Amino acid sequence: MARIDLNDDGAVVIIGSGAGGGTLAHELTRRGIQVVLLEAGKRQSMASFSQVPGEAFQQLTWLDTRTQSGNWGTARDFPGLPAWHCKTVGGTTVHWTASTPRLEPWELRAKSTYGHVPGTSLIDWPISYPELKNYYLLAERRLGVTRRNGMPGLPASNNFKVMHAGAKKLGYKRVHTGHMAINSRSHDGRGFCIQQGFCVQGCKMGAKWSTLYTEIPSAEATGKLDLRIECRAMRIEHGNNGRVNAVVYRDSQGQEQRQKARLVCVAGNGIETPRLLLLSESAKFPQGLANSSDQVGRNYCHQIVGYIWGIFEKPVYSWRGATVAGVVEDEVLNDPQRGFVGGYRIELVALDLPTMPQVGLPYGWGRDFASIMEEYRNIAGLLINGEDMPRSENRITLNPKVKDAFGLPAANVHVDEHPNDQALRKHAQGQMSKMYQALGAKRTFPGPSLPATHNTCTARMSADPRDGVTNGWGQTHDIPNLFISDGSMMSTPGSANPTLTIVALVLRQAEYIGRQMAAGKI
Amino acid sequence: MDQSITLHRREFLKTTTGLLTGLVAAGSSLALLAPGRAWAVDLTALSSAEAATLMIVARTIIPHDKLDDAAYALVIQAVDADASNDEKTRQMIQEGIAGLGAGFVGSAESERVEALKKMEASGFFQTMRRKTLQVLYANPIAYAYFGYEGEAFSKGGYLFRGFNDLRWLPEVPLADSGPLPV
Ligand SMILES: Cc1cc2nc3c(=O)[nH]c(=O)nc-3n(C[C@H](O)[C@H](O)[C@H](O)COP(=O)(O)OP(=O)(O)OC[C@H]3O[C@@H](n4cnc5c(N)ncnc54)[C@H](O)[C@@H]3O)c2cc1C
Ligand code: SF4
Numbered sequence: 006m007a008r009i010d011l012n013d014d015g016a017v018v019i020i021g022s023g024a025g026g027g028t029l030a031h032e033l034t035r036r037g038i039q040v041v042l043l044e045a046g047k048r049q050s051m052a053s054f055s056q057v058p059g060e061a062f063q064q065l066t067w068l069d070t071r072t073q074s075g076n077w078g079t080a081r082d083f084p085g086l087p088a089w090h091c092k093t094v095g096g097t098t099v100h101w102t103a104s105t106p107r108l109e110p111w112e113l114r115a116k117s118t119y120g121h122v123p124g125t126s127l128i129d130w131p132i133s134y135p136e137l138k139n140y141y142l143l144a145e146r147r148l149g150v151t152r153r154n155g156m157p158g159l160p161a162s163n164n165f166k167v168m169h170a171g172a173k174k175l176g177y178k179r180v181h182t183g184h185m186a187i188n189s190r191s192h193d194g195r196g197f198c199i200q201q202g203f204c205v206q207g208c209k210m211g212a213k214w215s216t217l218y219t220e221i222p223s224a225e226a227t228g229k230l231d232l233r234i235e236c237r238a239m240r241i242e243h244g245n246n247g248r249v250n251a252v253v254y255r256d257s258q259g260q261e262q263r264q265k266a267r268l269v270c271v272a273g274n275g276i277e278t279p280r281l282l283l284l285s286e287s288a289k290f291p292q293g294l295a296n297s298s299d300q301v302g303r304n305y306c307h308q309i310v311g312y313i314w315g316i317f318e319k320p321v322y323s324w325r326g327a328t329v330a331g332v333v334e335d336e337v338l339n340d341p342q343r344g345f346v347g348g349y350r351i352e353l354v355a356l357d358l359p360t361m362p363q364v365g366l367p368y369g370w371g372r373d374f375a376s377i378m379e380e381y382r383n384i385a386g387l388l389i390n391g392e393d394m395p396r397s398e399n400r401i402t403l404n405p406k407v408k409d410a411f412g413l414p415a416a417n418v419h420v421d422e423h424p425n426d427q428a429l430r431k432h433a434q435g436q437m438s439k440m441y442q443a444l445g446a447k448r449t450f451p452g453p454s455l456p457a458t459h460n461t462c463t464a465r466m467s468a469d470p471r472d473g474v475t476n477g478w479g480q481t482h483d484i485p486n487l488f489i490s491d492g493s494m495m496s497t498p499g500s501a502n503p504t505l506t507i508v509a510l511v512l513r514q515a516e517y518i519g520r521q522m523a524a525g526k527i
Numbered sequence: 528m529d530q531s532i533t534l535h536r537r538e539f540l541k542t543t544t545g546l547l548t549g550l551v552a553a554g555s556s557l558a559l560l561a562p563g564r565a566w567a568v569d570l571t572a573l574s575s576a577e578a579a580t581l582m583i584v585a586r587t588i589i590p591h592d593k594l595d596d597a598a599y600a601l602v603i604q605a606v607d608a609d610a611s612n613d614e615k616t617r618q619m620i621q622e623g624i625a626g627l628g629a630g631f632v633g634s635a636e637s638e639r640v641e642a643l644k645k646m647e648a649s650g651f652f653q654t655m656r657r658k659t660l661q662v663l664y665a666n667p668i669a670y671a672y673f674g675y676e677g678e679a680f681s682k683g684g685y686l687f688r689g690f691n692d693l694r695w696l697p698e699v700p701l702a703d704s705g706p707l708p709v
Pocket of ligand 2: 198203205207208209212213327684
């Protein structure tokens, strides 16, 4: 591993080691570029992942103080936890469920496709699908995505059998065990999925792609990576020329350090990324870095999610098997006849016994609540993943009244759902209930709202600098050596789970950074 | 798995305040784990009478009639631990218990539900509901009762232990599924 001097101003500093940051670190170091990778969390391993759900949650989750506001259900159901993501080396790829679909070409042209939708801040992406497609191909190879490049699909689990049968009763055609970044056979020096169903606790097989045991060790092997764990970026600094030149962080001992930088790439997930830009305000940039458009933190999207559970006469044992290995893709289309624009996927889901009553079931107690849990063996589960509408006022701000453990203003997450979001959810939950009812379910019911897991669009790419924060490469409009390297740069969320798109965008960005650095432009 | 062991070990521990005891019912799910054993949970903040009232509260909030008392006792143990770590919590719990009134324990379930409904917004009720949900299902007694098999890595996953053994629906065509590995 490289040791890069604090005063060395030749390195690229990447903040966050998740899907975006971990991948970028590998891509840059393999091109011979020196990288300092700052990660706020600790380093776990396949051996250290806890298989006790409550313990795993504590081990991996970003639990710093946050606040929230707005009319979304999460504010009511999980007041202290607006979003659920990781603080650990590998970021949220340690406990993601690895569903890796692509966006559809028309989803990149959201504004043109959906037309004027009042109360939204929709834009088209500044890049087209053909420009992204090659990088999707590369990303799918890198992640070992199933049903691509000859990697077989995962075998159907019990829970999926219920999903498949129900979907067929409704006439759905595109129903399969998903495009998953989970090895259906050994690949990339990692083993195959043994259907543990503990994907969210960290995959002890390493069958599920995570930057923790793929991209980061590869980057370390180049000798160009200086990974600093338990190091929290507090502020990005700039020189008189308006270019960023250093990152101030707290190290694992709580000491403040200042790492000089040639280039800074922010990949702290869709809430911490804009927060860090806002925290880095200065005399020259009083609104925060890269924020002359006032778009940093705005247009926050998290995708529409929601459970439907079905109770059946016979056992399902839904916890056995890869958690999210199943999808219905027929509703991924823009058909305003359904009463909303944009599409959604229906995905498979299961929850372990301790988590089910806390996160899976709507608020309740007494006989009815207990009677649902009595049927735990016989419950099958589905989850929506749908496109939500960007809104200017749905945004990440600094809460002046509430501080985190470092004394910095906490992030406030504000979400007012758009009527389109609500119409989409209602339609999806209706279809999912019908799937189970068509199979004779004894009962179907929705779960509560959930903490957001897909935080995107808060420093979005835009053709017009007034509409967003970065250009089509994730390079900020205002500061040429400041990049956004995570889901924050997505222009709109679409209905695909975001991570494959994040990886594709970062692979593309790394090429651009390499070229620009070689040409001496940055 | 540790908690059932803790339960036994605690029988021998000196208690400072109260003691919650019971006998594992023959044929209950716990009997498989600890057949014929008496269990005891030592308490550090609450009295035996208070703990016994909380048992009834927890059983009213989440009534699984056939789930052994020992699982509910773990909930009470967790509440007691919180109460002994934090003075405010102890007060809140004890005031909550007092607020239930003397008749609560002996009253019919419908009356207990009514009483709890009236205090649903209180810190006491919300704490008891949250703790019950957190603890009641996260222990080996509950795993056995609900048929949940839990951690699977050490046993080779569910790949050969029933992840696809459902037979009451048609099999999925291979095109929509995938081959078993190996
Ligand atoms: C339960 C769950 C299931 C999911 N399943 C899927 C799925 O099936 N498919 C899918 O596509 N996506 C899924 N996701 C989402 C997926 O995990 C994210 O899209 C992806 O990890 C985002 O990548 P990222 O690089 O933006 O952030 P992350 O992967 O979250 O990484 C960000 C890292 O930055 C670090 N960091 C933040 N701020 C700082 C700072 N100031 N200093 C230092 N370090 C910092 C954090 O500690 C973290 O490690 C899931 C998420 C969750 C929570
Ligand atoms: S089900 Fe598969 S992917 Fe999920 S944790 Fe187990 S081995 Fe890993």
